[in-house]
Amino acid sequence: MLDRRLRLRRLVFLSLGVGVAAFLAVLVVVGVRATTAAASGPFLPSEAAGHIVEGAAVTLAEGGLPAIAKLDAALLDAMRQAETDAAADGVAFDVTSGWRSARYQQWLLDDAIERYGSEELARQYVATPDGSRHVTGDAIDIGSLDAQLWLSQHGWRYGICQTYANERWHFELATEPGGTCPEMKADAAS
Ligand SMILES: [Zn+2]
Numbered sequence: 335m336l337d338r339r340l341r342l343r344r345l346v347f348l349s350l351g352v353g354v355a356a357f358l359a360v361l362v363v364v365g366v367r368a369t370t371a372a373a374s375g376p377f378l379p380s381e382a383a384g385h386i387v388e389g390a391a392v393t394l395a396e397g398g399l400p401a402i403a404k405l406d407a408a409l410l411d412a413m414r415q416a417e418t419d420a421a422a423d424g425v426a427f428d429v430t431s432g433w434r435s436a437r438y439q440q441w442l443l444d445d446a447i448e449r450y451g452s453e454e455l456a457r458q459y460v461a462t463p464d465g466s467r468h469v470t471g472d473a474i475d476i477g478s479l480d481a482q483l484w485l486s487q488h489g490w491r492y493g494i495c496q497t498y499a500n501e502r503w504h505f506e507l508a509t510e511p512g513g514t515c516p517e518m519k520a521d522a523a524s
Pocket of ligand 1: 431468473474475501503504505
């Protein structure tokens with residue numbers, strides 16, 4: 335009688351053990367799936383990824399923004415000098431894009447492929463994460479036409495050049511201060 339009871343108790347413990355183990359296994363699987371879904375879920379441009387909200391009128395002084403803070407120090411320095419001199423001419427710089435994360439750049443490219451209908455066409459306007467000068471912090475986009483024209487005319491004094499013929503808003507440090515800007519590439523794909 336005692337022996338039977340002992341066996342029954344063991345059986346109950348064993349069942350409980352198996353039950354708990356199975357429950358924990360399910361928890362782990364669900365947890366891993368949820369984590370994977372979060373990692374591969376839809377990307378949305380964020381401030382941390384270098385996104386600047388349209389019309390935000392961001393200046394180079396806003397060093398707290400990753401889009402500005404993660405720019406190459408020499409480019410930022412040259413742009414700030416240019417900004418000071420442009421201000422004396424009554425021209426203000428507004429930054430529409432600076433540093434971007436590789437993930438954000440890929441998102442922009444995917445978006446452009448959808449919009450233009452082909453990767454070949456999209457690549458003329460948006461570089462790949464590997465090829466983008468924004469991802470390395472070496473490019474800055476300026477919004478206002480006044481500022482774009484000012485930089486096209488005076489940028490060379492600071493080593494700043496427009497580098498793509500089809501992007502009059504896109505500037506890079508591409509020569510020595512006072513040097514000659516290199517010939518523009520036709521677009522981001524060339
Ligand atoms: Zn650009």
